[in-house]
Amino acid sequence: MTWPNPYFISSDGFQIASYAFGPADGPPMILLHGWPEIAYSWKLTIPALVKAGYRVIAFDLRGFGRSDVPIGDSHYVMPQLVGDIEAVMDGYGIRNAVLVGHDWGASIVWHAARMISHRISKVIGICVPHTARAPAPPLNIIEKRAGRQHYFLEFKYRPDAVANLFAQDPDGFFRLMFRSVPDGAALDETFTFIPSKFKTFLEAGSPKLKGQILSNIDRKVFAQAYKRTGFRSGMSLYRNIDENWRLADGMADRIIQPVLMISPERDLLLPPKLAEPMKQMVDDFTQICIPNCGHWAMWEQPEAVNEAILGWMGL
DSSP, X not given: OOOOOOEEEEETTXXXXXXXXXXXXXXXXXXXXXXXXXXXXXXXXXXXXXXXXXXXXXXOOTTSTTSOOOSSGGGGSHHHHHHHHHHHXXXXXXXXXXXXXXXXXHHHHHHHHHHTGGGEEEEEEESSOOOOOOSSOHHHHHHXXXXXXXXXXXXXXXXXXXXXXXXXXXXXXXXXXXXXXXXXXXXXXXXXXHHHHHHHXXXXXXXXXXXXXXXXXXXXXXXXXXXXXXXXXXXXXXXXXXXXXXXXXXXXXXXXXXXXXXXXXXXXXXXXXXXXXXXGTBSSEEEEEETTOOSOHHHHSHHHHHHHHHHHTTO
């Protein structure tokens, strides 16, 4: 498919780059990407949704792609991110919609389902499950369990140094990140040490790697997007994890809309079993597991993702 030029929508004083597909009178579905991604991550999903008659809106999260890059972590807390969804809906004259999110996009749609519930009809999450509010600040928990080499903590304590590291070879960064999971792979304590792994990768001369899931053309789109924004702004999502935890104090864990959870079976960090507690927080809950698929589900198994979404939607 040909990726269109963005339509910019003002939100909170910033410009959000959005991309519209399908019939203007079709039922609306809004797609949110994760990290390190952009709206283009839905390239292989959108045609199937449009063919089914949906009005599909994808947008670059603030700090990503063609959207504005606000300076300061306070611009990336959950109320602002959910506010961007509302701004996009208002910009297209949409009263309510189905939300679909992958990775960080899933985290955002779980919040949106509760914060603007009157505008959300159904919710679909890919990879990242909805979870109950943690008993303590999450980054503190992660630091105690995994130490400061975990990329969440690296992003918290060394964002500029890590952003500069990734920027040394954006193409190499996406070659390292966007790979399939080989047979027999298992999670080990170094799996989350992304900055140190990338440093080793650079020191080895950015070698060729097996399991590439992006074509050279698609990978170039990602690399060019991050050359524009840099890598620092995307880290603000992680740097605000504890602040979002504080802001969620008093918010109910329950989601009232019908929910579809799509869980790739080879997502080592987010295996399907992590979604089990959702059954206690969602009255209308469906989980679909995708075999032989890792975290980058929309690229690895696009047909399976599309079939899961459309089948659950009743099409």
